Amino acid sequence: MIDDISRFRRLARAVTTQTGALDTSFLGLGRPLGSARVLNAIGHGKEDVGELRVYLGLDSGLMSRLLRGLEAEGMVETAPAPKDARRRIAKLTEAGQAAFAQYEALSDQSAEAVLGRYKQSEALLAAADLIATVLGRDRIEIIEADPEDPRVEHCVQAYYDEISEIFGVFFDPQVSGDPEAGSLRAPNGTFLLALSDGLPIGCVAVKRQAEGLGEVKRMWVAPAARGLGLAKQLMNAIETHAQRLGLTTLQLDTNGKLTAALHLYRTDGWVEIERYNDNPYAEHFFEKQLG
Amino acid sequence: MIDDISRFRRLARAVTTQTGALDTSFLGLGRPLGSARVLNAIGHGKEDVGELRVYLGLDSGLMSRLLRGLEAEGMVETAPAPKDARRRIAKLTEAGQAAFAQYEALSDQSAEAVLGRYKQSEALLAAADLIATVLGRDRIEIIEADPEDPRVEHCVQAYYDEISEIFGVFFDPQVSGDPEAGSLRAPNGTFLLALSDGLPIGCVAVKRQAEGLGEVKRMWVAPAARGLGLAKQLMNAIETHAQRLGLTTLQLDTNGKLTAALHLYRTDGWVEIERYNDNPYAEHFFEKQLG
DNA sequence: TAAGATGTCTGACTTAAGTCAGCTATATGA
DNA sequence: TCATATAGCTGACTTAAGTCAGACATCTTA
Numbered sequence: 001m002i003d004d005i006s007r008f009r010r011l012a013r014a015v016t017t018q019t020g021a022l023d024t025s026f027l028g029l030g031r032p033l034g035s036a037r038v039l040n041a042i043g044h045g046k047e048d049v050g051e052l053r054v055y056l057g058l059d060s061g062l063m064s065r066l067l068r069g070l071e072a073e074g075m076v077e078t079a080p081a082p083k084d085a086r087r088r089i090a091k092l093t094e095a096g097q098a099a100f101a102q103y104e105a106l107s108d109q110s111a112e113a114v115l116g117r118y119k120q121s122e123a124l125l126a127a128a129d130l131i132a133t134v135l136g137r138d139r140i141e142i143i144e145a146d147p148e149d150p151r152v153e154h155c156v157q158a159y160y161d162e163i164s165e166i167f168g169v170f171f172d173p174q175v176s177g178d179p180e181a182g183s184l185r186a187p188n189g190t191f192l193l194a195l196s197d198g199l200p201i202g203c204v205a206v207k208r209q210a211e212g213l214g215e216v217k218r219m220w221v222a223p224a225a226r227g228l229g230l231a232k233q234l235m236n237a238i239e240t241h242a243q244r245l246g247l248t249t250l251q252l253d254t255n256g257k258l259t260a261a262l263h264l265y266r267t268d269g270w271v272e273i274e275r276y277n278d279n280p281y282a283e284h285f286f287e288k289q290l291g
Numbered sequence: 292m293i294d295d296i297s298r299f300r301r302l303a304r305a306v307t308t309q310t311g312a313l314d315t316s317f318l319g320l321g322r323p324l325g326s327a328r329v330l331n332a333i334g335h336g337k338e339d340v341g342e343l344r345v346y347l348g349l350d351s352g353l354m355s356r357l358l359r360g361l362e363a364e365g366m367v368e369t370a371p372a373p374k375d376a377r378r379r380i381a382k383l384t385e386a387g388q389a390a391f392a393q394y395e396a397l398s399d400q401s402a403e404a405v406l407g408r409y410k411q412s413e414a415l416l417a418a419a420d421l422i423a424t425v426l427g428r429d430r431i432e433i434i435e436a437d438p439e440d441p442r443v444e445h446c447v448q449a450y451y452d453e454i455s456e457i458f459g460v461f462f463d464p465q466v467s468g469d470p471e472a473g474s475l476r477a478p479n480g481t482f483l484l485a486l487s488d489g490l491p492i493g494c495v496a497v498k499r500q501a502e503g504l505g506e507v508k509r510m511w512v513a514p515a516a517r518g519l520g521l522a523k524q525l526m527n528a529i530e531t532h533a534q535r536l537g538l539t540t541l542q543l544d545t546n547g548k549l550t551a552a553l554h555l556y557r558t559d560g561w562v563e564i565e566r567y568n569d570n571p572y573a574e575h576f577f578e579k580q581l582g
Numbered sequence: 583t584a585a586g587a588t589g590t591c592t593g594a595c596t597t598a599a600g601t602c603a604g605c606t607a608t609a610t611g612a
Numbered sequence: 613t614c615a616t617a618t619a620g621c622t623g624a625c626t627t628a629a630g631t632c633a634g635a636c637a638t639c640t641t642a
Contacts, residue, residue, distance in 0.1 A: 355590060
């Protein structure tokens with residue numbers, strides 16, 4: 001009755017009821033659900049026909065017909081892909097974008113209706129982030145991003161907020177942007193961002209300090225994504241990128257209060273070394289040889 | 292990009308992807324989704340054909356045909372309702388129950404797969420409860436239940452755990468059951484239980500103290516259901532039931548630490564009165580005239 | 583008890599969704 | 613450059629899903 005699995009299945013029912021209602025309302029716009037799904041997927045940036053097919057799980061014949069229908073309606077235009085003329089790229093026309101905007105507005109309304117009627121919506125959103133991230137853990141992507149990308153800035157801001165909180169000191173997030181931004185992009189470094197269905201949930205950066213020597217910085221995982229092994233994934237990814245930048249040794253500093261981080265470094269091939277900088281908040285220093 | 296509505300919509304996508312996968316796996320059992328839905332709804336206790344139709348949102352013709360199909364398969368038997376021979380009641384046969392059990396096993400497996408791969412599953416479950424309850428707020432039902440119903444006991448246990456926590460004292464939940472159980476059922480009182488899609492999320496009881504005088508007890512709302520106005524709904528419901536029991540005045544005691552409760556009573560027609568018992572944890576005493 | 587309402591069923595549809603074999607154009611690699 | 617693989621398209625299907633009008637039995641109420 002009140003066992004864990006029932007509790008969790010209840011979530012699926014609740015969301016499905018809600019989303020089912022949305023699907024039905026999608027029909028109100030007069031287009032069958034199949035075409036509506038295709039139109040929305042294109043609107044969300046899935047433009048390659050093959051990718052669309054996989055994403056929507058459709059047969060190639062059906063896909064083709066649905067696209068043909070949307071073309072006849074004037075919602076979509078397709079053209080061969082420049083690099084491979086067998087593949088086709090679908091794009092929304094202006095009318096298509098307008099239709100897509102209508103669907104988006106419907107979805108937003110339904111989300112807003114729930115959020116607006118609940119007072120502690122930050123708690124609700126945190127719960128939503130957690131569940132969406134756990135469910136989507138197999139679809140987390142780690143991408144290279146510019147330090148001035150707003151999604152990176154969101155993570156860096158959260159990172160500074162958090163260490164300010166932990167150390168009871170105010171770390172200036174340099175509202176004008178990360179002062180080290182320049183050294184955190186190629187060829188002197190790189191910034192990696194973890195995305196779960198578009199939401200930034202973690203980051204890590206590396207910065208070249210000397211010939212062959214790099215320092216790992218800005219390691220952060222969103223609260224909703226902790227416990228999924230994302231930190232380890234990020235570290236693996238940054239090591240790979242560091243090697244590509246020609247780095248052979250990595251260093252990093254951290255603080256004893258960050259126990260999860262300490263544990264990760266100690267079990268992931270890092271060796272504790274002597275203090276190598278004068279960062280007053282750093283207590284532990286690590287090094288790892290790559291390759 | 293990271294606005295509240297996108298964050299919330301992301302949840303719907305994540306759960307739909309997950310549940311969509313389940314729907315597809317339902318097809319693996321060789322029955323079209325429509326019949327599978329009907330079979331599952333019957334298995335979950337929706338036996339009245341009319342209720343089934345509303346619940347699944349189907350046309351009466353389609354409903355009838357799907358039932359006929361399941362009957363032909365030997366999964367379902369229908370019979371006229373005893374009280375109204377126009378209505379029909381559908382029941383699973385033994386074969387039907389076996390098929391239903393297969394679907395349940397599939398659903399459990401998929402929930403278990405997610406839960407099992409996440410360490411802090413209590414956090415995940417709490418988040419799931421919160422979201423499911425908020426989404427299902429319009430479908431919360433308040434029912435009369437026996438004080439020894441396991442769902443009531445679950446709430447009472449949680450109630451005692453919580454006040455033990457708040458007052459730093461151990462309140463004995465009387466493992467053998469609520470000692471006042473007898474006085475919390477008709478004709479001397481009643482116990483109300485709030486259910487959200489089957490999950491108990493709150494309770495309240497009333498107990499006759501004298502001719503026309505009742506006392507409200509065991510008022511509790513689950514953490515996941517706070518902020519939805521459920522306490523007020525429960526109070527309204529218990530007042531109605533108290534009137535039916537012939538009570539004209541209600542009393543209750545509470546503690547200053549329970550600020551939300553205090554605020555509710557003060558704004559819901561209750562008048563603060565003198566201490567009327569020797570409960571050492573009670574600091575405030577209220578009374579309300581009914582009718 | 584007759585008139586109207588209700589709940590379900592059936593037949594005759596329409597539409598959407600999905601499948602499959604075979605076609606064409608393009609790319610790839612020995 | 614020729615065989616083979618790949619991506620998408622088309623025609624000819626099947627199946628599922630949904631709609632609608634009317635039939636019938638049963639209940640309700642004036």
